[in-house]
Amino acid sequence: MQTKRPRSILPGFGLSLGFTVAYLGLIVLFPLLMVFIKASGLGWGGFWKTLWTTRVLAACKLSFGLSLAAGLLNGVFGLLIAWVLTRYRFPGRRFLDASVDLPFAMPTAVAGIALTTLYAPNGWIGSLLKPYGIKVAFAPLGILIAMVFIGLPFVVRTLQPVLEDFEAAQEEAAASLGATRWQTFWRVVFPQLLPALITGTTLAFARAVGEYGSVVFIAGNMPGKTEILPLLIITKLEQYDYSGATALAAMMLAISFILLFAINFLQRKTLVHNRS
Amino acid sequence: MSIVVQNLRRTFGTFQALRGIDLEIADHQLVALLGPSGSGKTTLLRIIGGLDFPDAGQGRVLIHDEDVTEKPAADRKAGFVFQHYALFNHLSVFENVAFGLEVRPKKNRPDKNAIRDRALELLRLVQLEGLEQRLPSELSGGQRQRVALARALAIDPKVLLLDEPFGALDAKVRKDLRRWLRNFHREIGVTTIFVTHDQQEALELADIVVVMNQGQIEQIGSPQQVYDQPATPFVYEFLGDVNKVRKPGRPDLFYVRPHEVRILFAGDSKAELHAKIEHLFAAGPSARLTLRLQDSRDTLDADITRQQLDEMGLSEGDEVGLQLALSS
Amino acid sequence: MSATVRPTQDPLWTRLLLIGCAVGFLALFLFVPLTLVFAEAFRKGIKVYADAITESNALSAIVLTITVAAVSVPLNAVFGVAAAWAIAKFSFKGKSLLLALIDLPFAVSPVVSGLVYVLLFGAQGLFGPWLRAHQVQVIFAVPGMVLATIFVTFPFVARELIPLMQAQGNDQEYAALSLGASGWQTFRKVTLPNIKWALFYGIILCNARAMGEFGAVSVVSGHIRGETNTLPLHVEVLYNEYNSAAAFACASVLSVLGLLTLGLKTFIEWRAGLRRRKH
Numbered sequence: 001m002q003t004k005r006p007r008s009i010l011p012g013f014g015l016s017l018g019f020t021v022a023y024l025g026l027i028v029l030f031p032l033l034m035v036f037i038k039a040s041g042l043g044w045g046g047f048w049k050t051l052w053t054t055r056v057l058a059a060c061k062l063s064f065g066l067s068l069a070a071g072l073l074n075g076v077f078g079l080l081i082a083w084v085l086t087r088y089r090f091p092g093r094r095f096l097d098a099s100v101d102l103p104f105a106m107p108t109a110v111a112g113i114a115l116t117t118l119y120a121p122n123g124w125i126g127s128l129l130k131p132y133g134i135k136v137a138f139a140p141l142g143i144l145i146a147m148v149f150i151g152l153p154f155v156v157r158t159l160q161p162v163l164e165d166f167e168a169a170q171e172e173a174a175a176s177l178g179a180t181r182w183q184t185f186w187r188v189v190f191p192q193l194l195p196a197l198i199t200g201t202t203l204a205f206a207r208a209v210g211e212y213g214s215v216v217f218i219a220g221n222m223p224g225k226t227e228i229l230p231l232l233i234i235t236k237l238e239q240y241d242y243s244g245a246t247a248l249a250a251m252m253l254a255i256s257f258i259l260l261f262a263i264n265f266l267q268r269k270t271l272v273h274n275r276s
Numbered sequence: 277m278s279i280v281v282q283n284l285r286r287t288f289g290t291f292q293a294l295r296g297i298d299l300e301i302a303d304h305q306l307v308a309l310l311g312p313s314g315s316g317k318t319t320l321l322r323i324i325g326g327l328d329f330p331d332a333g334q335g336r337v338l339i340h341d342e343d344v345t346e347k348p349a350a351d352r353k354a355g356f357v358f359q360h361y362a363l364f365n366h367l368s369v370f371e372n373v374a375f376g377l378e379v380r381p382k383k384n385r386p387d388k389n390a391i392r393d394r395a396l397e398l399l400r401l402v403q404l405e406g407l408e409q410r411l412p413s414e415l416s417g418g419q420r421q422r423v424a425l426a427r428a429l430a431i432d433p434k435v436l437l438l439d440e441p442f443g444a445l446d447a448k449v450r451k452d453l454r455r456w457l458r459n460f461h462r463e464i465g466v467t468t469i470f471v472t473h474d475q476q477e478a479l480e481l482a483d484i485v486v487v488m489n490q491g492q493i494e495q496i497g498s499p500q501q502v503y504d505q506p507a508t509p510f511v512y513e514f515l516g517d518v519n520k521v522r523k524p525g526r527p528d529l530f531y532v533r534p535h536e537v538r539i540l541f542a543g544d545s546k547a548e549l550h551a552k553i554e555h556l557f558a559a560g561p562s563a564r565l566t567l568r569l570q571d572s573r574d575t576l577d578a579d580i581t582r583q584q585l586d587e588m589g590l591s592e593g594d595e596v597g598l599q600l601a602l603s604s
Numbered sequence: 605m606s607a608t609v610r611p612t613q614d615p616l617w618t619r620l621l622l623i624g625c626a627v628g629f630l631a632l633f634l635f636v637p638l639t640l641v642f643a644e645a646f647r648k649g650i651k652v653y654a655d656a657i658t659e660s661n662a663l664s665a666i667v668l669t670i671t672v673a674a675v676s677v678p679l680n681a682v683f684g685v686a687a688a689w690a691i692a693k694f695s696f697k698g699k700s701l702l703l704a705l706i707d708l709p710f711a712v713s714p715v716v717s718g719l720v721y722v723l724l725f726g727a728q729g730l731f732g733p734w735l736r737a738h739q740v741q742v743i744f745a746v747p748g749m750v751l752a753t754i755f756v757t758f759p760f761v762a763r764e765l766i767p768l769m770q771a772q773g774n775d776q777e778y779a780a781l782s783l784g785a786s787g788w789q790t791f792r793k794v795t796l797p798n799i800k801w802a803l804f805y806g807i808i809l810c811n812a813r814a815m816g817e818f819g820a821v822s823v824v825s826g827h828i829r830g831e832t833n834t835l836p837l838h839v840e841v842l843y844n845e846y847n848s849a850a851a852f853a854c855a856s857v858l859s860v861l862g863l864l865t866l867g868l869k870t871f872i873e874w875r876a877g878l879r880r881r882k883h
Contacts, residue, residue, distance in 0.1 A: 010693050010777055011787030017690035020702070023683045027754055028708055031720035034730065038723055077629050084626040088619050096627065098870040102634045104809075105862040105869070107816025109836040110855040113843045114637040117644060117852075124640065149633050168612050169362035172327045175349040175611030176356040177376035177431055181618075184611075187379065191366045210713025212819030213836070217843070230715035234823060237719065242728055249716045256711040264704060327611055349611045 032253065039250035042243055050247040055223055056232065063209055063229040066140060070147035071205035075197055077148075078155025078204070085156070086163040100156050103149055108213025115146050116217040138220030143228065146215045151204030158200030162193060199266045206259045210252065277341065278303045278467035279324060279435055284335030286319055286328070293319040295491040297335070301469065301484070306461045308478035309471045311488035312514070317471045318439055320488070324469065325354045325437045340434050355428030355466075359440040361420045363412035369423050370408035373398055376431040398426040402460075418449045429464070438470035442477060454481055475515050479503060487511050506531075519576035521569075521600065523549070532600050534564065537578035539588065540597035547597025551576075556592050558585060565590070567598070641859050644852035656842075656853035664830045665838035665854070668746070672821075672834060673814040676753040681807055684761025688799075689791075692769035693777070703766070709758040717755045718823025721748055744826030749834065752820040757813045761806035768802045769795075801876035805869065812865040816858060 039047060050056075085097050103111065119126045119136035126136055136142045166189065174184040212230040220226040227235075229252060236245040277300050284297040294316045301307050309317040322328040324337055326349030336345045344352050364372050373395040377386055386394065399405055402422040412420055421441065428436060441457065442450045458481055461468055472478050478485050479499040487494040487502055487510075495507040506512040512531045519537070521530045540547050551567040554575065558564075563585045565578045578598075590596070614622075646653055656662060687706060691699060709717065723729050725742035735742060742748045776798065780790040796803075818836040826832040833841065835858055842851035 008694055008774075009781055010774060010790075012689060012791070013694045013696075016686040017694070017696070020683065020687040020690050023686075024702075024705060027751070028758060029705065031724055031755070032708070032712070034723045035716070035720055077625075080622060081626045081629065084622050087614070088623055090623055092627075094870075096630060098866060099630060099634055101866055101869065102638065102862070105812055105866045106638075107818060107836050107855075107858045107862065109818040109839050110641060110816070110858050110862070111637065112818075113839065113851060113855060114641050114644075117848070118637055118640050124636070145633075149637075152633065167360070167362060169358045169360065170364060171612045172349065173356065173358060173362040173364075173427075174375070174379070176325055176327065176352070176354060177379065177427065178350045178353075179375070179379040180350065181611075181614060183379045187375070188364055192364075206711060210711075210716070212713065212715050212822075217840075230713050230819065233713075233715050233719060237722065237823065240728075242723070242726075245719060246723065249719050252713055252716055256713070260704070260708070260711040329610065 035246060035249050035253055038243070038246045042247060046243070047247050047250075050244050051251060055227070056248065058224045059227050059229045059232045062140065062143070062225075062227065066144050066147055066228075067205050067208035070144055070151055070208045071201045073144075073148050074151045074155045074204040075201040078152060078200060079159060079193070079197060081152075082156045082159035082163055086160055100153050102153075103151075103214075104153050108150070108211070109217075111149060111214040112146065112217035115142070115149065115214065119145065119218065137218050138222075138226065140226060142218035142220070143215055143226065146218050147208035147211060150211050150214050151208050154203035154207060155197070155200035158196050158203065159193060162196040166192070195266055195269055199263055202259060202263050202266070206256060206263075210256065277301065278305070278339070279469070280336075280338040280341075281320070281324065282336045282338075284320070284323065284337070285331050286316075286323065286334070287331050292491050294323075294330070297491075297493060299486065299493065299496070301467060303467055304465045305467055305483045306458075306481065307467075307469045307484045307486060308482035309469060309486050309488060310473070310475060310478040310514075312473060314490075315488040316491040317473075317488045321437050321439055321469060321471050324435070325349060325356045326352045327356065353431060353434045355431060355433030355436045357421075357424045357428050357436070357438040357441060359443050361412075361424040361444075363420055363423060363427075365412055367411075368408065369399070369404065369410050369412070369415070370395055372412070372423055373408075373426045373430050375427065394430060395426075398429055401429075401464075402426045416449075417445045418453055421445065421453060425460075429466075433466060436466045436468040438468065440472060441470050442472070442474075450477075457481065479515070487514065489514070517577065521549075521574065521576055522572070530600065532576070534577040534579040536601040537567075537576065538599040538601070539565070539578060539580050539584065539590070540599060541588070542595040542597050544597045546599055548600060549598040551596055551598055553590060553592050553594050553596060556585075556590065558582060567596070638859065641852055641855050644848060645856040647852075648849045652849050653853045653856075656850035657857055659850075661830045661833070662835075662838060662850075662854055665833045665835045666857070668749075668832070669815050669834040669836075672746070672750050672753050673811055675750050676757060676814050677807060677811050679754060680757055680810055681761045681803070683758075684763075684765050684806055685799075685803070687762045688765035688769045689795075691766050692772075693774055706759050706762050706766075709755055712755075714756055714817065714819030715823055718752045718820040720755070721751050721824055725751075743824050744828075745832060748824035749821050749832065752824045753814050753817055756817050756820045757810045760810035760813065761803065764802045764806035764809075765799055768799060772798055801872055805872045805876075808865055808868050808872070812862060815861060 042050065081100065085093060085100075116137050117123050119129075119142055121127065121130050121135070121137070123137070129136060134141070136145065170188055171184050174188045175181075179187065210230060212234075215228055216231055219228055219231065221231055229248065233245045233248050233252075236242075236248065279299070279301040281297050281299040284294050285292070286294040297316075297320055299320075309320060311317045319328060323330055324339075326344065326347060330337075330345070336343055338344065339352060339354065349356075364375065367375065374391050377391045377394060380386075385391075396405070396408065399408055402425055404419060404422055404426070407415070407419065412423065415423065442453060445453065454477060470481075479502075482499060484496065485499055485502045486496050489510050495502050495511045497505075497507075502511060503515050506515060509531065512518050517534050519532050519534065521532055522528075523530065542550065550570040552570070553565050554568045555566040556563065561582050562579050563582055565580065566575055567578060568575050691703065722743055725731050725735060725748060727736065727743075729743070742751070776794050777790050780794045781787075785793065815834075816836060817834075818840070821834055822837060822840070825834070825837055827837065827841070829841065835854055839851050839854045839858070842854065
């Protein structure tokens with residue numbers, strides 16, 4: 001980074017940067033800062049007292065546990081789908097490729113009611129699972145499915161460019177040195193995909209933790225059992241428990257910032273790696 | 277014979293990359309596949325290495341008298357050095373070199389110490405001792421090239437295949453590494469084929485030069501043979517500078533290298549052609565003349581010694597006679 | 605092609621197995637739910653469907669959805685262009701921090717995005733007393749919904765434009781200026797044509813999210829039928845009233861919007877050769 005701005009003959013620096021910073025500050029930074037200011041008003045003691053309740057802890061366990069599981073599931077299937085889409089040529093590939101973004105394009109509420117109806121005990125899939133005693137909708141399993149749905153594109157879209165740019169000669173080199181296809185994948189390709197895979201999985205995890213619309217319908221929302229963190233915030237708001245909602249929001253924000261920082265760090269690492 | 281290729285054909289869509297290649301390479305030789313881009317030289321190298329395959333039923337590849345046409349690369353023991361090295365970016369120099377030994381099935385795999393010794397020995401051989409813990413990104417181009425070579429040698433290859441080995445290096449390193457490779461090959465003695473589009477490199481380095489053009493072999497021979505007795509006009513033009521000259525009253529084209537043009541005084545009776553010096557450039561022990569032929573729009577280049585230039589007192593604009601040591 | 609497998613190719617059975625898994629997974633998670641939306645929407649016949657989406661509350665929800673998008677998308681587009689101009693064309697201290705901050709809203713839960721405005725403009729919020737004294741309502745009203753929508757769609761245009769403009773460099777602008785063009789002419793005649801597809805792309809994605817946003821808008825909306833319900837909120841209300849056919853009818857309208865977005869997005873990627881980026 002330069003310490004001094006070199007003079008540029010292009011106009012509009014002050015105007016565009018001024019507008020950018022002002023808009024960013026008013027719309028994003030100042031409102032987010034409010035959460036922390038309000039939360040600090042509670043004091044450490046008050047803050048922990050608000051958070052350290054069985055209901056909040058159960059919601060944390062549920063949200064973070066299931067999001068982690070969803071992130072990992074997406075890691076596995078996202079890698080598989082990205083591999084298939086970049087490496088194989090088959091009819092319908094482009095269609096499949098475009099459809100990966102469906103969870104981004106579909107409003108979350110639509111996904112929410114569709115998944116719920118699908119996995120409800122009388123739904124298309126729910127009725128198939130019912131005889132085996134598997135309950136999906138209004139149970140943690142349903143939340144997991146909604147979280148997998150919403151997180152899938154993150155992993156696929158993070159991995160695809162890395163896979164596309166992967167030097168075919170490295171795989172050929174491994175083969176000419178006597179490696180089997182599996183050894184080539186496991187020892188040569190996979191380690192170099194790993195930073196992108198972790199980035200994608202982290203993005204999917206972060207999205208799952210904060211996701212509301214597609215999860216809230218299928219969750220069932222029983223306090224302590226299927227109540228996720230974002231819903232708990234809304235519940236507290238509806239009960240005019242502003243300090244409770246603020247404390248929860250501050251915690252979630254802190255966690256998202258840490259994740260964002262980790263992702264940025266990982267991506268920079270990936271870039272450095274790929275430059276070599 | 278170390279490598280035998282018989283009637284090999286390879287088509288990409290409608291493009292015929294190789295149109296019937298026959299080649300025999302004796303043991304311990306250093307062979308250059310020389311040709312312009314698109315001549316099929318890299319495709320041939322990749323097919324020998326098992327990275328690509330001929331059209332179904334179109335040709336055979338034998339390594340050490342064994343038919344390997346259908347054999348996957350992993351089973352060929354052909355050490356391949358890629359143009360951009362294809363080093364494994366996430367592995368250290370040492371791990372790159374040891375890779376080929378570590379992926380062997382358990383029953384053929386040397387133990388950890390043997391792998392270690394072999395890898396370090398190879399790194400000594402390519403003069404990279406002390407760098408074994410570096411990552412490829414921390415090496416210079418020439419060093420990467422030598423890691424790639426050591427890695428290919430680790431599997432005790434029957435043949436060594438190098439794709440444009442100096443293509444990605446700058447001129448100075450190229451020269452040094454060229455000399456180094458020549459000696460290195462003498463030391464290890466493995467039959468080696470390298471692909472290049474640089475005639476200088478092929479002529480200086482190889483025992484045998486295979487000149488390729490448009491998917492076919494134009495000529496196979498020693499550097500001397502392909503330079504002094506080019507088999508086809510293509511070889512003549514591709515190797516070294518050449519003038520194309522039409523003698524007055526004759527329809528066919530003659531090829532003559534600049535140093536084969538003899539400059540005479542304008543009145544000399546031995547002169548076959550007459551020309552005017554259009555441009556003169558003298559530096560070092562030789563001088564280059566650009567000559568415009570009389571009664572013609574053609575020009576040709578001639579190289580003469582500085583001594584002759586001074587003795588004859590030539591300067592731009594002078595009329596001279598020419599005698600051509602013509603080969604057609 | 606020979607029968608032999610090239611070293612960068614997987615054997616046929618591997619390919620078939622993996623393609624099968626990928627197709628199966630995507631079918632189960634994406635195509636079946638999408639199909640279900642339309643199946644449920646038309647289950648009680650076309651008339652019920654038509655009634656559901658032309659009923660007055662549905663219509664006002666559609667109008668509100670469009671209104672909210674019509675305000676927030678242009679604002680974010682202008683911001684995106686300004687931010688990209690400043691970041692891509694000039695070098696200054698703190699640029700990478702600014703870049704990270706622009707992406708911030710994507711990392712925030714939609715519910716929290718709504719909450720921050722309640723804390724600012726709600727009855728108990730920082731500006732609550734002042735707003736009440738002046739009889740301005742932000743929360744549980746349209747202004748709050750617009751603000752929340754701007755927040756969640758904030759980075760879309762900027763993050764499409766910044767990498768593109770950085771890659772394009774300044775040479776063309778310099779050339780235009782040296783030929784005597786004014787700054788504004790340079791932007792309009794040189795920069796804008798170069799970024800138009802990326803700008804369009806960003807606007808499409810921004811619009812899809814603006815019209816489909818649920819969580820953030822839900823927090824700041826008063827859930828007043830016919831007044832502060834956008835279409836996604838209207839879907840929720842109908843669904844919770846067990847009016848499944850009407851809920852899915854409205855959901856199908858939103859799905860068509862989503863599919864249209866996807867189609868346009870794919871078209872632009874193909875047309876402009878834009879590289880896909882994650883969101």
